[in-house]
Amino acid sequence: MNEDFLQARMDMVSNQISRRGVKDERVLDAMRQVPRHAFVPPDVQLNAYDDFPLPIGMGQTISQPYIVGLMTELLKLTGHEKVLEIGTGSGYQAAILSLLCKQVFTLERHPQLAEVAKTRLKALGYSNVMVICKDGSLGFPEQAPFDGIIVTAASPRIPQPLLDQLEEGGRMVIPTGSQGSQTLQLAVKLTGSVQITDILSVVFVPLRGEHGWNV
Numbered sequence: 001m002n003e004d005f006l007q008a009r010m011d012m013v014s015n016q017i018s019r020r021g022v023k024d025e026r027v028l029d030a031m032r033q034v035p036r037h038a039f040v041p042p043d044v045q046l047n048a049y050d051d052f053p054l055p056i057g058m059g060q061t062i063s064q065p066y067i068v069g070l071m072t073e074l075l076k077l078t079g080h081e082k083v084l085e086i087g088t089g090s091g092y093q094a095a096i097l098s099l100l101c102k103q104v105f106t107l108e109r110h111p112q113l114a115e116v117a118k119t120r121l122k123a124l125g126y127s128n129v130m131v132i133c134k135d136g137s138l139g140f141p142e143q144a145p146f147d148g149i150i151v152t153a154a155s156p157r158i159p160q161p162l163l164d165q166l167e168e169g170g171r172m173v174i175p176t177g178s179q180g181s182q183t184l185q186l187a188v189k190l191t192g193s194v195q196i197t198d199i200l201s202v203v204f205v206p207l208r209g210e211h212g213w214n215v
């Protein structure tokens, strides 16, 4: 079974991620390493490497593999960075990040999801990830500034606290728009101002909380 998953993982990287244009070898390698099937519920494990998002409980989803690869590549990590993720969910994206930077802080508002992800990441040996249960739309000022911020839930706009907590030269990837459809945006902070680039259309579950959706 594990061998089948290994082959499925290699195929996922070449057919879905590399073929669509993700080039960063470190990102591709991380996605070849992290056992995505260990991050999804048993009943969908056989679909863990398929080309779509999957349910992870509590009405939440783990993103499609390509979107994980694309968002991670946009952060341009080299290994020295401190990264903040908003929306831990299963912990899969955090595991990928942990192989590519120095330290990952990941925020999840749902206590049950945070607990499961924390236990899972620890059991799998991703020791440079810290899972914190809180409203991530406020960021994590205790550890700011961050070299990279990745938001894996959709926000009506880029939350100001997250912009404030981005390091000079830092990069943030975030889906913004309505609750049904969003644009993935890259925000880069340069000499105090923020340059925003639209990347592509995406659909994410909503970011709740003070600077997200209040409904």
Ligand code: SAH
Pocket: 056, 060, 061, 062, 063, 086, 087, 088, 089, 090, 091, 092, 093, 094, 107, 108, 109, 110, 113, 134, 135, 136, 137, 152, 153, 205, 206, 207, 208, 209, 210, 212
């Ligand atoms: N990155 C995850 C998938 C994220 S799904 C993975 O790799 O599996 C989006 C997650 O964002 C959900 O778990 C949801 O509970 C969480 N979320 C929504 N609003 C949030 C907020 N304000 N703060 C922290 N987490 C939030």
